[in-house]
Amino acid sequence: MKATAKAHTNIALIKYWGKRNEELILPTNSSLSVTLDGFYTETSVHFNEELEEDVFKLNDEVITGIAFDRVTNYIDLFRDYTGKKNIYAEIDSINKVPTAAGFASSASGFAALAAATQKALQLDLSDEELSKFTRRGSGSACRSIYGGFVEWEMGEKDDGSDSFAIPIAPQDHWDIRVAAVVVTAKEKDVSSRVGMKRTVDTSVFYDGWLESHSKDLADIKEGINKKDFEHVGEIAEANCLKMHATTLGANPPFTYWQDTTMTVMQTVQNLRKKGIPAYFTIDAGTNVKVLYLPEDEARVLQALKETEGVTEVIVSKVGQGITYK
Ligand code: DP6
Secondary structure (H helix, E strand, O other): EEEEEEEEEEEHHHHHHHHOEOOOEEEEEEEEEEEEEEEEEEEEEEEEEOOOOOOEEOOOOOOOOHHHHHHHHHHHHHHHHOOOOOEEEEEEEEEEEEEHOOOHHHHHHHHHHHHHHHOOOOOOOOOOHHHHHHHOHHHHHHHHHOEEEEEEOOOOOOOOOOOOOEEEEEEHOOOOEEEEEOOOOOOOOOHHHHHHHHHHHHHHHHHHHHHHHHHHHHHHHHHHHHHHHHHHHHHHHHHHHHOOOHHHHOOOOOOOOOOOHHHHHHHHHHHOOOOOOOOEEOOOOOOOEEEOOOHHHHHHHHHHHHOOOOEEEEOOOOOOOOOOO
């Protein structure tokens, strides 16, 4: 009753931004991501009959409070599914994600947790079923089941049975790079979950976001298929800007950007003016991810590191899907 799984984070090129069902985590739109090899979570789950509740350790520290509740409530889904109500686990997670720097760890975290839990329970779930379970922990996590380029199909059914991720192109399809740019920033005060809900409920721009979404998705899939970097970069950057625009139309309005976020965006635009194809995308936070091609790595990294307010730049290649130990 013990298993260990490793999952990588992903960055959305076409964003998931809005739920139609909060409890089942069903999105209002499909999304598309690339899995990153630079950031991962490795989690062991050990079901032990002597335990009277779950124990969750993150980077060797026992976790209590909200973070613990989120994990134990999540494992309840598996307890319900198997009918094994009174069996608890020791969960040991190591995060190779700089969470302190504001990088989301929930995608790799829930993907590794779901995979290790199902393996420890010997459920032998298909990737599709595993993606659905992972989705219930955190929406974006359902894309971290696979390496390479991944689409989360929103589905239509009320029970979520058709809402899961599928691979679009494997890890070795295309060697693009993603630089994660860490900027000096204050702690964010609107979480992605809260910001997403406020946007869906109140943003006057939300309909515009939904309207343009299917075209962005169809176009970027074609671009990935043809390995047309400029086309893919342009669509990803524009889709990110549209997502962030919806937050300005919310009530009360908010933004995840800080001054350095915009300075990095300008660095990327300046690189393009010099003929280097580089594009940015930003999740629900201050940090910027920059897409570029391997041959431009030296010039892109130099420009990013020289940008005022940038504290660290971490390079990722396209990453792999779930692996078990
Ligand atoms: C902006 O997956 O963290 O990163 O489903 O509420 O856990 P929950 O949200 P989460 O939201 C991610 C939003 C995003 C875009 C994306 O990854 O597609």
